[in-house]
Amino acid sequence: MLAEVMFDLPLGQAFTYAVPAHLAVAPGQRVLAPLGGAVRAGLIVALVEGGGERVKPLADTLEPRSILSGGQLALARWIAAESCSSFGSTCAALLPPALPTEPMAAAPERPAGPAELPELLLGADRLARVRREVDRHPGGVLVLTADVGAAAEWAAFLAAAGPAVRLDSGVSDRERWRAWNSLAGGERRVAVGTRSALLAPIPHPAMLVLIDEHDAAHKPPGAPRLHSRDVVLRRATLEGGRLLLPSATPSVEMWWRADSGRARLHPPDPAPWPTGSVADPRGLLRREPLTPGLARATQDALAQGRRACLLVSRLTSTLACDDCGAVPRCPECGIALAFSRVDKALSCRQCARRHPAPDTCSACGGRRLSPFGWGADRVEHALHRRFPRARIARYDPDATRGARLETQRRLAAGADIVVGTRGALRLFPPASLGLAGFVTPDQLFRVADFRASERAFALMWAAVERVRPDGQVVIQSQHPDHYAIRAVLSQDRGEFYKHELRFRAELGYPPFRRLCRVSVRARQEPSARALADACGRRLREAGLTVYPATPDRRGLVWRLVVKGQADLPARVAQAVAAPPTPPRARGIIEVEMDPVD
Ligand SMILES: [Zn+2]
Ligand SMILES: [Zn+2]
Incomplete structure (x- = not known):
């Protein structure tokens, strides 16, 4: 008998070993085998008939039985093929660390059930709804989050309905391994994890839940090199059962699926929505980050003893006209051109066409074209000047780490006004803020990426969800008619996706290509x-x-x-x-x- 073994290597090919008579092995089992002068851990992906005279024998088994079933192996093989990456590295990234001394349950082969349409949950009650569905579901449930912090929160949130085991790296190797085994053996039915848990065995009938499906954090660098959304869609098709996708702002890809009848949209109940306005920063923003409208709204929130969150964006490398807000875009690709300060030129990140930086705005003839933006620190200083008695804190989890971030978080937790980037929203529960203000959201639209509008829309929507129905939203923008801003202020998602899908179709972007x-x-x-x-x-x-x-x-x-x-x-x-x-x-x-x- 010969074993085909894959290793955690960039190479896509399997290595062949003879199976010694005293070893009982099966596909999906982790083993030790000699490779390049050392003994390494690998995974058996197939057994084939044949003599082993000219190949090396396996050294040993790493675990007493298979950790992956045939179905799980097939899914891993599909992930590797779809992402043009190594099957071995894909499997290695999707398995818990091996603990040879622990008792182990066999990887169960699940019968395939009828596939159901993926369900998009949009409403403000979507998280409570997920918990209800988990509670009611007769079989196993796998809840996948974009990061370890969210996995911990979800495990705690679901614990009210019964124990949820954790499969993410926020718990010890032993706990992960035991969690995996308790699911394989059917002793536990609810699990929470990040993308490393995409293959986890879930008691039949399985329900998959992908939290915030639209989040790019579901595809960080490294294996498995596919967005978790694509994997759970595939898994639900192969295994049958339900797939829930709770997200206030689904990806354009998922919205299009729902539009074309391949996903079910649960329309949210009409919910109260705060009043919003657009403040025109033209001519002002270069000297002062707060328009009179945003300053007044901040004053109101302080006077009412409510908290305010002002969102800033990180600086971008694109140009904009200070007079009309127009941004030079690539005529072919439609995305904002990147500006290089070194050679004073514009270039397209997609098609690589280069253009000299213009002296005047092609839209209005204005002569002030420059890259600009307000960082969190400058906005914080401006607020201190204007509201000297308010407690003001900066929170920037997207660019700060470690002890400094902890200090920021502590100060922000008790502040009247928090100035922060995207991640700062996590500080605030839904409908809790008196004011959400966007200092320079136009920078978001200027990111040299075809998803710029989708990201801006998702961020603005997430911020507005955190404002009390009787609170305020102020967006400082030179583009008050942008469909993303209109859609957010009027609580009309369809308005955004209609325009965005037209843009994607015209220029040949996903989901059409x-x-x-x-x-x-x-x-x-x-x-x-x-x-x-x-x-x-x-x-x-x-x-x-x-x-x-x-x-x-x-x-x-x-x-x-x-x-x-x-x-x-x-x-x-x-x-x-x-x-x-x-x-x-x-x-x-x-x-x-x-x-x-
Ligand atoms: Zn202009
Ligand atoms: Zn281009």
């Missing part, structure tokens, strides 16, 4: 360039749209953006697997399918 970023790196600039050329040629021959390669500053890393249809992964994998021509074009090729940044 798939994108992929291919990076090549080499030790020398000529090799990197030659490899990028060769890759581009082969990808074009595969029938894909390939934008010109762009080098990093030293020319050692080149990036190509590739656009195609649903079969993009298969075409890209085939194209980059071909042997390098010319032979000097040697280096490392990395593929990032469906990039989120």
